[in-house]
Amino acid sequence: MTMVQALNAAMDVMLTRSGDVVVLGEDVGYFGGVFRCTDGLQRKHGRDRVFDTPITEAGIMGIAVGMAAYGLRPVAEMQFADYIYPACDQLISEAARLRYRSGGEFTAPVTVRAPYGGGIFGGQTHSQSPEAIFTHVAGLKTVIPSTPYDAKGLLISAIEDDDPVMFFEPKRLYNGPFEGYHDRPVVPWAKHPASEVPDGHYAIPLGKAATVRSGTAVTILAYGTMVHVALAAARDAQVDAEILDLRTLVPVDIEAIEASVRKTGRCVIVHEATRTGGFGAELSALVQEHCFHHLEAPIERVTGWDTPYPHAFEWEYFPGPARIAEALRRVMEE
């Protein structure tokens, strides 16, 4: 199963299990979404459960907060994470704080799905990774899957969660894993073990990282597309790296990070988003707060450059396996 199909299955399961779940967004209804994630859901669950909205991300978010306050569990799709900014007032000032400011009487259990990240020649308005804007907001949880299996289990958990959840989907991984070598043939999910996705309901708890490769030399902290790129980099650089797929950024699995870095004594942090103020900065601070006396080398960050996402220079911007391998070599030299 592809990640698109896994996400579709998660929403199908939740729409079937609970009459309170609704799916809304631009083009998600009859057409089934520009990436096909909601294909067939309207036909199966009805027009008042899965429906198209006007083109207004702020409006979608305001509507979703109101629906959630009523008692529904809306799954709102932002067609691209790049389009999310108009919705920020409703997300940051409203959804994130409703439980707090009402003394727990009103809540906003909204799941916001948004395809993020580059690698598809989307230019600056279809390639961004804005996760750090939302990890900075008290009251929001932020989740990013890296495989079809995780995508289904995490999305089910997100919809069942009683707090608002930002669910960023690595669009470059929708139809196949991606190691960051843009000039190599596209690999389908079918050949990847994590494309085995069980039928029906299963949940992957939020706040738990996965160790996707065990190792002793260095810890790589990654999420989304970069999990696959990091695996390729460790393989190609022949470094015995331990790779953690964080899966949830807030609340982050500090125990898993601490255990791994204490073991390896080295840490490389990888994300596609721009560097300054990125989630890597938070991870770096956490690692030094929790593991300072175990560190044998400075923490390295491999990230997108601090520029808008360029169209023609996508692969110079993208933190590919070569850049990660360089960072691995640097931390191993210390």
Next chain:
Amino acid sequence: MDAPVPVRAPLSLHVPEPPQRPGSEIDFSTLAVPPAGTARRPDTDCPAADMTDLAYDLVRVLDDQGHAVGPWDPVLGPDTLVRGLRAMMTVRAYDERMQRAQRQGKTSFYMKCTGEEAIAVAQGMAVDRSDMLFPTYRQQGLLIARDWPLVDMMCQVFSNAGDRLKGRQMPVFYSSREAGFFSISGNLGTQYSQAVGWAMASAIKGDSRIAAAWIGEGATAEGDFHHALTFASVYRAPVILNLVNNHWAISSFHGIAGGERTTFAARGLGYGIPSLRVDGNDFLAVFAATRWAAERARANLGPTLIELFTYRAAAHSTSDDPAKYRPENAGAHWPLGDPIDRLRQHLIALGIWSEARQEELAREVAEAVQVAGKEAESLGTLDKGPFQSARTMFEDVYKTMPWHLERQRRQAGV
């Protein structure tokens, strides 16, 4: 390089300016006020296109002698009328006491709704107790119309140990699920699209409850206003969209919000939403228009936009001084009068009220507010406490406290 510019007459920018500023006499003589009883009352299933005139007219029921006239008279019984009068007087007495408490340093901030009491009170009475209200910050009358305890409201204003919101919100940002009163936000307009979402959810679930929302004329410039109208129109949401035009957004007159060339009610017409313009100081007109909109919503006929035409007689808040930007005492000259005086006059005209009973009611209301005030202050004030435990600061950010907040709570030593 810019292209060469041909020689033409220079352009100039129009920046709206209110007719009077401090130092001149207030003059409302250019304000068009149609006589009471002249606006027509269409059936509740009337399409928006067949009632566009009502977005420019003014629905009024109470005439200058205090008689209820015309097709919009809601024909309310004496009990309902007296209840409305009592609630409006309670709002005014409550406002006076809380404003005084702020001046005495017992809290940080307060906002009165003087002159606008009929809006929240009549509207709160015209919908069902189970309908959901999405107010902005000048609708304290909704809680009072729903007989919500004054002590609970005061505790919120004092952020004291009895505050259900645990001292997290600044004064007047009430919230009560039990009262069907949604948590107020300072980011103006956000509640408008949320109300539409709530109403859509009610329709999805086959519920029979409707939603109502309030916004000021100033905040109609916010995107949320337009998102709300778009969604309400597209999905025929069972919602009443109230727009309180009190003519002032802090120091900016309604012209800065776009009120010079059209009415605010007319904003609804472009969305195909039936839109009414109503005398907001006329208890009966406000009640009748709200009932009309509620009937439409309950019959699955969709949203109504109601512009409540009124005047902010008091300052924006305790942090504001209107003498700096408008003639002094402007509210006293508002041609549509005072909502409490007008309803009192109506009761007297009906022969069911007297000045003596009015004084008696005023005494009762003053005493009730005083008793509540003393009780609330015994639970604490912002200057002296007591407050809820500072430990509660870390609660309710998430349903379950995550590790990082638990750690920060320990660091804070609470």
